[in-house]
Amino acid sequence: MKYTIPEQEIMCSGHKACQGCGATLAMRYALKALGPKTILTLPACCWSVIDGPFPYSAVGVPLFHTAFETAAAVASGIRAGLDMRGDTETNVVAWAGDGGTFDIGIQALSGTVERNDNVIYICYDNEAYMNTGVQRSSATPWGAVTTTTPARHFKQERKKDMIGIMAAHSIPYTASASVAYPEDFIRKLNIAKETPGAKFIHILASCPPGWKTAPELAIKLARLAVQTHVFPLYEIYEGRYYKLSMDPKKKPLIDYIKPQGRFRHLTEEQVAEMDKQVDERYDRLKEQAERSKSWFEAKKEK
Amino acid sequence: MQKVMMGNHALSWGAKLSRAEVIAAYPITPQTEVVELLSNMCADGSLKAEFIKVESEHSAMAASMGAAAAGARTFTATSSQGLALMHEVLHWATGARLPIVMGNINRAMAPPWTIWTEQTDSIAQRDTGWIQIYTSSIQEIMDSVIQAYKVAEQVYLPVMVVLDSFVLSHTNENCDIPDQDKVDAYLPRFENAYRLNTDKPAAFGGLTGPDWYYELRYKIEKDTERSLDLFEETGKEFGEMFGREYGLVETYKLDDADTVLVASASIASTARPAIDQLREEGHKVGLVRIRVFRPFPSELLRKLLAGRKKVLVIDRNISFGMSGAFYAETKAALYNEKKAPPMWGYIAGLGGRDVPLNVIRDMIEQTIAEEHPEGDIVWIGVKR
Numbered sequence: 001m002k003y004t005i006p007e008q009e010i011m012c013s014g015h016k017a018c019q020g021c022g023a024t025l026a027m028r029y030a031l032k033a034l035g036p037k038t039i040l041t042l043p044a045c046c047w048s049v050i051d052g053p054f055p056y057s058a059v060g061v062p063l064f065h066t067a068f069e070t071a072a073a074v075a076s077g078i079r080a081g082l083d084m085r086g087d088t089e090t091n092v093v094a095w096a097g098d099g100g101t102f103d104i105g106i107q108a109l110s111g112t113v114e115r116n117d118n119v120i121y122i123c124y125d126n127e128a129y130m131n132t133g134v135q136r137s138s139a140t141p142w143g144a145v146t147t148t149t150p151a152r153h154f155k156q157e158r159k160k161d162m163i164g165i166m167a168a169h170s171i172p173y174t175a176s177a178s179v180a181y182p183e184d185f186i187r188k189l190n191i192a193k194e195t196p197g198a199k200f201i202h203i204l205a206s207c208p209p210g211w212k213t214a215p216e217l218a219i220k221l222a223r224l225a226v227q228t229h230v231f232p233l234y235e236i237y238e239g240r241y242y243k244l245s246m247d248p249k250k251k252p253l254i255d256y257i258k259p260q261g262r263f264r265h266l267t268e269e270q271v272a273e274m275d276k277q278v279d280e281r282y283d284r285l286k287e288q289a290e291r292s293k294s295w296f297e298a299k300k301e302k
Numbered sequence: 303m304q305k306v307m308m309g310n311h312a313l314s315w316g317a318k319l320s321r322a323e324v325i326a327a328y329p330i331t332p333q334t335e336v337v338e339l340l341s342n343m344c345a346d347g348s349l350k351a352e353f354i355k356v357e358s359e360h361s362a363m364a365a366s367m368g369a370a371a372a373g374a375r376t377f378t379a380t381s382s383q384g385l386a387l388m389h390e391v392l393h394w395a396t397g398a399r400l401p402i403v404m405g406n407i408n409r410a411m412a413p414p415w416t417i418w419t420e421q422t423d424s425i426a427q428r429d430t431g432w433i434q435i436y437t438s439s440i441q442e443i444m445d446s447v448i449q450a451y452k453v454a455e456q457v458y459l460p461v462m463v464v465l466d467s468f469v470l471s472h473t474n475e476n477c478d479i480p481d482q483d484k485v486d487a488y489l490p491r492f493e494n495a496y497r498l499n500t501d502k503p504a505a506f507g508g509l510t511g512p513d514w515y516y517e518l519r520y521k522i523e524k525d526t527e528r529s530l531d532l533f534e535e536t537g538k539e540f541g542e543m544f545g546r547e548y549g550l551v552e553t554y555k556l557d558d559a560d561t562v563l564v565a566s567a568s569i570a571s572t573a574r575p576a577i578d579q580l581r582e583e584g585h586k587v588g589l590v591r592i593r594v595f596r597p598f599p600s601e602l603l604r605k606l607l608a609g610r611k612k613v614l615v616i617d618r619n620i621s622f623g624m625s626g627a628f629y630a631e632t633k634a635a636l637y638n639e640k641k642a643p644p645m646w647g648y649i650a651g652l653g654g655r656d657v658p659l660n661v662i663r664d665m666i667e668q669t670i671a672e673e674h675p676e677g678d679i680v681w682i683g684v685k686r
Contacts, residue, residue: 039498041368054514057505062498064371065507067394070364073356077326077368077376078498080352084323084374090500108364111357 004183006032015058017050020215022179022205022222023124024050027059027095029182030122033189036061038091039078043071043105045097046131047124069104071096072112075119083118091120091193098125098139102160109200113169116197120189123162123200126207134210141230143274144262146210151265158277163236166200170239177203177233180223184233184245191235204231212261224256229282234289241295242288253278303479309470310335312440312477313379313405313463316447318349319485320403322377324369326354326362328384331417332467333407336379359384363391363402370400371506373497375451379405381467382423383412389427392460396431396522398507399496401454401461403447404432408567408618409467410653418654419467421567421619425627431522433461433529434596436566438552440475445546448480448489452536455492457525466618467654469568480544488543526597533594550599552591553606555581559588560611561670562643564603564632566592569616569650569657576662587666592628600635607632608639614646614669618657625649625679646672647679655683 010031017024023046031038041064042048048065052058066074071094079092094112096105101123109121128146129135136146138160149155166174173195177185185203192199204225206218213221225231226248233245253275257263266274307315313336317325325344327337343349352369356362362378370376380388385406395402410420424434435450437443443465450461465471498506510518533550541547554574556562565573570591580587590606592599607613615633617626624630629647636642646669651657665682 036503037500039372039500049509051505051508054505054508054510057503057508059505060503062500062503063505063508064368064398064498065505066364066367067390069360070367070391070394073326073361073364074368074371076354076356076361077324077365077370078372079368080324080326080354080365081369081372081374081376084350084352084369085372107357108361111361114357115355117354 005029005186008032008035010036010060012058012060014052014056015050016052018209018215020206020208020218021050022207022218023047023097023126025179026124026185026203026205029179029185030189031059031061033186034091034093034193037089038093040064040093040095041066041071041074041078043096043100044068044131045100046126047095047097049131068100070108071100071105072109072121075121076112076115076117079117079119092118094119094121096121096123097131098123098127099129099137102139102162103137110169113166113171113198113200116172118196118198120192120199120201123202124205125202126205126210128210130207130210142277143266143270145265146262154265163200163202167236167239171200172197172238173235174200175202175235176231177201178222178226178231179203179205180219180226181233188235210262213259217259221256221259224251227251228253228256229278230256232282232285234285241292242285243292243296244285244289304476305479306474306476307440308335308472308474309440309443309465310407310472311339312443313447314339314343315479316444316463317377318343319444319480319482320377320448320451320489321375322349322351323374324352324354324366324376325378326356326365326369326376327378328356328359328362328380330359330381330384332409332471333379333381333384333405336405359387360391363388363395366402367391367395367398367400370402371398371498373494375492376402377404378402381407382409385423385427386411389430392427392430392432395460399458401451401458401492403450403454403461403463405447406462406464407467407471408464416653417467419469419618420652420654424462424464425619425621427462428596428627431459431526432596433459433526433594434464435461435594436464436592437470438567438571438591440470440473441477441546442548443470444477444479445540445544445548448485449536449540449548452489453529453532456532457529458496459522459525459529464567466568484543488540530597530599548593550594550602551606552593554589554591556588556590556606558586560586561666562588562590562607562610562613563666564590564592564613564615564628566595566628567618569618569662572657572659573662576659576666580663580666585670595628598631598635603632603635604639607636607643609641610643612646612669613643614648614665616648616650616662616665618651620649620652629679644674646675648682649679650682
């Protein structure tokens with residue numbers, strides 16, 4: 001039997017994640033792709049807990065826990081330190097949640113990417129401050145309920161376009177990914193590994209307690225996010241050239257919305273409003289991909 | 303090699319002679335010349351280091367942590383607002399046991415905007431676990447960076463080399479630049495036993511409950527205390543190799559002194575001629591300059607100050623609602639001594655107000671004239 005994802009298993013059991021945690025699967029796949037020559041730095045996020053308390057660790061590679069807003073800067077430092085000691089091979093990975101990436105860590109991330117430091121930054125996005133008990137972040141989608149955006153005043157702002165911000169830095173490679181599509185995620189990690197300079201991967205990581213869903217729906221929902229065009233899978237090369245990783249026929253948005261308690265309060269009109277936002281964004285993405293086609297064709301010919 | 307240079311460049315030279323491998327820094331007046339010269343040294347290849355030009359001081363310290371955790375010798379420099387911005391990460395560097403060396407130029411805190419010297423920026427960081435050396439000459443700045451690495455890398459703790467804004471940072475003095483071979487012999491390449499190593503994977507800084515956190519703090523305290531002896535040892539060794547010896551404190555005409563001035567940084571340099579004058583006038587006055595403020599050399603100060611008739615402490619810093627830090631801590635160190643002398647605390651030179659020889663004389667003379675200190679602190683020369 002031919003496996004479609006690497007067999008090597010670097011993460012071990014005994015971690016402290018909730019049932020159905022997408023962030024945990026994301027790490028497991030990432031380490032399969034990156035291999036043992038990897039150093040991780042983790043800011044405050046769910047993974048600070050998932051990895052296990054001192055003296056335990058579930059990741060099987062060196063790990064530096066760091067302050068909330070510092071993951072990217074610490075990764076830059078580790079890279080420089082390793083390079084100076086003659087190790088240019090080891091992957092240096094900052095692994096952060098959406099709070100540590102979209103909000104408090106965006107300044108350091110912008111610095112690392114602007115300098116084009118040779119690190120991989122992976123944001124596992126569960127769409128709120130889940131570790132502190134589900135408070136809204138700038139990655140929380142429009143319409144969602146969190147403990148700081150209650151049903152009567154649900155999140156009124158759209159999710160921040162983090163990949164767009166990365167593209168604006170002319171980052172060599174950035175991509176979105178999903179725990180429901182591990183082959184795609186691993187393929188993108190392999191490109192990140194081979195691409196010199198800064199890389200940013202944004203992976204949607206379903207969160208049953210935060211999204212108020214059953215744990216067994218975690219993968220299904222992550223897949224539906226892609227199938228309903230809520231979370232499209234795509235790549236951007238050199239900050240300019242867009243490529244959709246897949247272009248599925250759109251499933252009704254309600255299929256994604258309905259099983260999630262965080263959207264339960266939405267009226268039909270509000271779901272329609274959300275659907276409009278999803279289509280707008282997806283159409284824009286398709287236009288960008290269309291415009292980039294000739295570049296990818298030229299690249300292939302080379 | 304002899305070279306006339308400014309205090310800021312002495313920091314850069316200290317980093318270069320120590321063969322710093324990674325520098326992560328952000329510019330701030332009055333520190334800029336430190337990073338400018340280091341940039342040039344990296345660019346012309348005279349210093350083989352990676353210079354990470356970060357977007358803030360917060361990231362300067364964060365990147366320094368990453369580099370040090372990867373096993374590289376790491377240097378940074380900042381001042382005032384920049385140091386305050388680093389505050390969170392300063393604690394982290396200590397807890398992560400990373401032997402980073404940082405230059406800090408003492409500049410008063412805003413508002414109002416100011417760039418002139420005052421120690422409150424670094425004093426406000428005294429509880430972060432960083433070892434602090436307060437320098438008083440350009441030569442000492444350069445030498446202290448080298449010594450700082452020697453101590454830091456034995457106790458796995460970060461060290462701050464502190465100097466006065468402008469009075470030291472922008473003042474030029476003749477400096478002896480030691481031979482690189484000799485510095486290499488004094489300070490060999492550092493092998494961090496606890497670096498991030500894919501051959502020996504480990505997690506650093508993970509969630510730790512009350513069952514172990516307490517012990518980890520105890521270990522930091524014990525190693526901080528151990529650095530007191532290390533400063534004496536490495537300072538002597540430095541003297542044997544380079545002809546300039548450094549200790550926890552520096553004394554001047556102390557032996558028979560009945561009135562002792564305790565001061566730090568450049569004020570202590572100005573105090574020496576003041577003491578000479580007062581000695582000529584028949585007053586038995588001496589000086590203790592505190593060089594290492596963290597760890598505080600309490601035991602040594604007890605030995606030097608107990609039994610004296612009077613002690614005065616000059617502070618170019620203020621902990622509002624209490625006093626200057628050097629005064630409070632010197633007093634605390636002597637509290638249980640049977641022969642603890644009465645102590646006068648003076649605040650002087652905040653925000654870069656000049657503290658010339660005659661003002662230092664005023665403080666000593668006031669101390670001599672008074673029977674006992676009145677109140678807690680005296681603001682010398684304040685316009686009311």
